[in-house]
Amino acid sequence: xxxxxxxxxxxxxxxxxxxxxxxxxxxxxxxxxxxxxxxxxxxxxxxxxxxxxxxxxxxxxxxxxxxxxxxxxxxxxxxxxxxxxxxxxxxxxxxxxxxxxxxxxxxxxxxxxxxxxxxxxxxxxxxxxxxxxxxxxxxxxxxxxxxxxxxxxxxxxxxxxxxxxxxxx
Numbered sequence: 001x002x003x004x005x006x007x008x009x010x011x012x013x014x015x016x017x018x019x020x021x022x023x024x025x026x027x028x029x030x031x032x033x034x035x036x037x038x039x040x041x042x043x044x045x046x047x048x049x050x051x052x053x054x055x056x057x058x059x060x061x062x063x064x065x066x067x068x069x070x071x072x073x074x075x076x077x078x079x080x081x082x083x084x085x086x087x088x089x090x091x092x093x094x095x096x097x098x099x100x101x102x103x104x105x106x107x108x109x110x111x112x113x114x115x116x117x118x119x120x121x122x123x124x125x126x127x128x129x130x131x132x133x134x135x136x137x138x139x140x141x142x143x144x145x146x147x148x149x150x151x152x153x154x155x156x157x158x159x160x161x162x163x164x165x166x167x168x169x
Contacts, residue, residue, distance in 0.1 A: 008158045011081055015152040015164075017042035017090075017118025018138035020067065023052055025139040025169070029151045030056060033167055036153075040079065042118035042136065043068060043090030065090035065118065078110050083160050085110070091117035091135070100126060100133050107131060114154075114162065123150045123166050134164055 014036045019026050030036065036058055041049070043065025053060035064073035068090075076089035087107035094103035096119055107115035108131060115133045122144045123137035137150035144150075149169040156162050 009155050010158050011037045011154070011156040013037060013081075013154040013156070014039045015042070015116055015134065015136040015154055016040070016139055017116075017136050017151075018044045018065070018121050018141060019046070020044055020138075020140045021046040022140040023047055025149065026052065026056070028169060029139055029167070032169065033151075033153055038079075040086065040088050040116055040154075042088060042116050043073075044118060045073075049073070061088055063088050063090055066092040076106070076110075078112060081156055084114055084156060084162065085112040087112035087115040089115070089117055091119035096120055096135075100124075104128070104131055104133060107133075123152070125164055125166075132162070132164070136166070139169065 038058055039060045041062045043063045044067045046067055049062040061077050062073055063077055064075055079086040087110050096103055096117055103115055103117055113131055117135050121138040121141055124135040126133040136152040139149050139151055142149050151167055153165045
C-alpha cells in the first residue's frame with residue numbers, strides 16, 4: 001500500500017528532464033502514470049514547448065538546458081505550491097556534475113524548500129533539514145546503471161507532506 005494512501009493530495013506533479021527532442025517519451029510518461037495537475041521539465045527539451053504544453057493539457061513549466069536554444073526559456077523558475085516553493089532549473093549553471101551545493105544555495109536564496117534539476121541524466125534525491133533536491137533522471141538518454149529511462153512523481157498532500165516516487169519506463 002502506498003504511503004499517504006489515506007491523505008488527500010493537493011498536487012500530483014510530473015517531474016521530467018532531458019527528453020532531448022523525444023516528446024513521445026514525455027507522452028509515454030503521462031500515459032503511464034497520469035493524470036497530473038502540473039508538469040515540471042528541468043531542461044534539454046530540444047523542441048518548442050508551446051505545442052507540447054497544449055497537448056499535455058495541464059500547466060507546464062520549462063527551463064532552458066544546455067542543449068536548448070529557445071531564448072524564451074528561463075534559466076530557472078520558482079513555482080509556488082501552497083506551503084512549498086520549488087526551484088526548477090537544468091543544473092548545468094550550478095555545476096551539478098560536481099555536487100548540488102551551489103544549486104541548494106541558489107534555491108534557498110529564492111526561498112525554496114524543493115529543488116528540481118536535470119543535466120546529469122541520473123536520478124537522485126537528497127533530503128536535508130531545509131531543502132529536498134531531486135533529479136528525475138532522463139526519459140530519453142539515461143546514464144545510470146542499469147540504463148533505464150526514468151521520471152519522478154511528486155505528490156503534495158493537504159497536510160504539507162511531500163512524496164517523491166521514481167518511475168522507470
